[in-house]
Amino acid sequence: MATPIDPTATAFLLAENRNMPMHVGGLQLFKKPEGAGRGYVRELFEAMSSPEEIAPLFLKRPYRSLRTGGQLFWRPDEQFDIEHHVRHSALPKPGRVRELLELCSRLHSTRLAWERPLWEAHVIEGLRDGRVAMYTKTHHALLDGVSAMRLLASVLSTDPDQRDMPPPWGARPRRGRAESAADKDAAEVSVSALRTALGLTVEAAGLPTALVKTITKGLRNQTSALSFYAPRTIFNQDITGSRRFAAQDWPVERLRAIGKATGTTINDVVMAMCSGAMRTYLQELDALPDAPLVAMVPVGLNAKQSQIASAEGGNAVGAVMVQLATDLADPARRLASIHRSMKDGKEALSSMTPVQILAMSALGQAPAILTPLLRMQGIVRPPYNLIISNVPGPRTAHYWNGAEMLGTYPLSIPINGMALNITCTSYNGLMCFGLTGCRRTVPRLQRMLAHLDDELTALERAAGV
Known part of the structure; x- marks a missing residue:
């Protein structure tokens, strides 16, 4: 079902051009859990690329046509391809942080295509100290930096032994009638705040x-x-x-x-x-x-x-x-x-x-x-x-299915x-x-x-x- 894109998200979409991609990103570094084998990164990638269900936020893409009067709408991607969005990369030798940052620089330079949901994730191996990296990027029309941080925190755990955590783009069980902040559609929150603010003319008059x-x-x-x-x-x-x-x-x-x-x-x-x-x-x-x-x-x-x-x-x-x-x-x-x-x-x-x-x-x-x-x-x-x-981020160590997050940038x-x-x-x-x-x-x-x-x-x- 198509839904109108709110004015704030529309502005981010329309402001974008080749020189000014409008996505935010994040780089996380993880330490492999004890006993991880040589195939651990491949297993990690496969787990991230095969969640039971994709969260609706990560399925929608922008769309407009003559039938929409030129107005931008979100609509579900009927041909969603997880292999396009979740990718496995390896660094060239010598596998220093320098090579990792250079890869992230290049990945962050490319625009996200409107014909698909506006996000990507790259599981990266090849760091010579054995750490595993994940680079993600999401269009600002979907999430801002704070919302992205909250979403990441929502799929991490303080328990190193927990093993049932979905990736950030995986659907999570509903928590009763009240949704958590991470589960809310950022666009819906923006529209609600905008409508309320526009209605408070007396207060704004001050x-x-x-x-x-x-x-x-x-x-x-x-x-x-x-x-x-x-x-x-x-x-x-x-x-x-x-x-x-x-x-x-x-x-x-x-x-x-x-x-x-x-x-x-x-x-x-x-x-x-x-x-x-x-x-x-x-x-x-x-x-x-x-x-x-x-x-x-x-x-x-x-x-x-x-x-x-x-x-x-x-x-x-x-x-x-x-x-x-x-x-x-x-x-x-x-x-x-x-x-x-x-x-x-x-x-x-x-x-x-x-x-x-x-x-x-x-x-x-x-x-x-x-x-x-x-x-x-x-x-x-x-x-x-x-x-x-x-x-502000988590004050204590967090884990994703046993892998300790060492830093987030x-x-x-x-x-x-x-x-x-x-x-x-x-x-x-x-x-x-x-x-x-x-x-x-x-x-x-x-x-x-x-x-x-x-x-x-x-x-x-x-x-x-």
């Missing part, structure tokens, strides 16, 4: 009061929930379709110790690591602007209760525009500046209702969306230079005018960084990993830990 103060700060180029100006950088230009992916993890305890010693948060320390890495990277290329870079940072807030509060706890998601203080040479001063910027942005959003937060976030995103759409790069200054997000979406995306995921005491950039626009992306490591050490030294 936006101008909260908006005046925020816009004033934005126009002054101060810290704010809104940004109208960011310096031009090499990241803010048209991109190609080729991607480069870099990933590494650091112990969360190192970040926590810095935060405790300086009165800042772990997220502030993540931002400071990225700030220092960006500063060094751009200095090497003789491309560091005098003005500080601005990052768009999605944040979860315990906003005021309203009719659109989430059934999962009333959280609202907004976007804070953070000045990264890349004009400051001292790591301690950069961290303090970022902390103030984050705090100020959160305070601006916390004074608003959830409807107002949605409107404010949309207003802040508008320049970034409209500029490439109207082909105005180089004419209009970007509202921010890059996106940095931090998605997100791959995201660069767009025209925004050639670099940094996404972090916490897992089992690690902060896992995933850097996704345009291969041509962001040269030598992997060097940023060394800069991140150097900056973490510099922050520890400055904090005295």
